[in-house]
Amino acid sequence: MRDAVGSFVGWPSDLIFPDAETPTRPTHKVGKGISRRIESVASQKEVPGRKLKSAAKDIPTTSGTKSQIMMRLEKMVDESDIMHGAIRSIDFDEGVFGAAHFKIIAKEDMQQLFEHDELGIAVIHTYIWYMYVTLMRGTELCNRFNFIAASRNNATLITKNPTSVKNDLVDRFMAAGDNTTPSLYFLPFNSGNGGHWVLVAMDLSRLIVYYLDSLSGDWSKYPSMKKTVDAAIIKFRSKKNYRNRKDITWVRVQCPQQNNSVDCGFFVLRFMRDIIALNRIDIPKMYFEEYKSYSRAHLDEIKDELCQFIVDQRII
Numbered sequence: 001m002r003d004a005v006g007s008f009v010g011w012p013s014d015l016i017f018p019d020a021e022t023p024t025r026p027t028h029k030v031g032k033g034i035s036r037r038i039e040s041v042a043s044q045k046e047v048p049g050r051k052l053k054s055a056a057k058d059i060p061t062t063s064g065t066k067s068q069i070m071m072r073l074e075k076m077v078d079e080s081d082i083m084h085g086a087i088r089s090i091d092f093d094e095g096v097f098g099a100a101h102f103k104i105i106a107k108e109d110m111q112q113l114f115e116h117d118e119l120g121i122a123v124i125h126t127y128i129w130y131m132y133v134t135l136m137r138g139t140e141l142c143n144r145f146n147f148i149a150a151s152r153n154n155a156t157l158i159t160k161n162p163t164s165v166k167n168d169l170v171d172r173f174m175a176a177g178d179n180t181t182p183s184l185y186f187l188p189f190n191s192g193n194g195g196h197w198v199l200v201a202m203d204l205s206r207l208i209v210y211y212l213d214s215l216s217g218d219w220s221k222y223p224s225m226k227k228t229v230d231a232a233i234i235k236f237r238s239k240k241n242y243r244n245r246k247d248i249t250w251v252r253v254q255c256p257q258q259n260n261s262v263d264c265g266f267f268v269l270r271f272m273r274d275i276i277a278l279n280r281i282d283i284p285k286m287y288f289e290e291y292k293s294y295s296r297a298h299l300d301e302i303k304d305e306l307c308q309f310i311v312d313q314r315i316i
Helices: 067-077 107-114 121-136 156-159 162-175 223-239 262-278 295-312
Strands: 088-092 101-105 145-147 184-190 196-204 208-212 250-251
Touching: 067 107, 067 121, 067 295, 088 121, 101 121, 107 295, 121 145, 121 184, 121 262, 121 295, 156 184, 156 223, 162 223, 184 262, 196 223, 196 262, 208 223, 223 250, 262 295
Parallel strands: 145 184, 208 250
Antiparallel strands: 088 101, 184 196, 196 208
């Protein structure tokens, strides 16, 4: 027996019984959410209404392997009509993006999670919904952090109609109140046609825009994006009759860098998660100085949180 300690023993699949009935009907309204706790990679400071701890204590996982919750969700998807072309429509709380918003989830979106592939807008938005429901809703964080829909603000849309994108940004700013106190607007920005993801975080009260890119370079790679964001901020302040005390300052944050070609979406989600967990509006240039990169375990934590949320919200 002593020689067998630490070895792996397979278990027959016909002796595995799920602990809960697999839901077959999707829901289109957000429920109470899940009582989850998270850990910031940079701090153990308490978020109002939530204490931070490692999600790994809630969801057993090993870096590079699929966790129990992911395998459970993957089984649910395999047994659902999604595998045969069906889709699910998710209605987001108005508070998530400042207006009514919905998104379609299909098989391809779920495979991005299961296969650790490049992320699309549906997965990005669903994780944002998770953060809003589990970390922010009902707390002061709703007044400190806001989200902008990536589906309405990306390089492809700016190329087609920059004025429309600018006006959408202004409408989002207007929906959140007077913006005279420091707060951040998170814009997960895509370079277009399923390209690279970066995070743009705007502090309208201090006219500061933080740029977080998991690849080298800065906002000069996307001049039309910077021009549109600047124009939207100026137009918003004009509509509110706020004086432009100074020029808009762009700051490139020295954030963790990816070491492959697929992780940019996961990094952007982790950036937002950690900034909210720290509950700080100002983002120093060396905000993430503890980490030159995120480990696979950090990214797996994102996937496990989202898988648990999808199961608990009965989306599949």
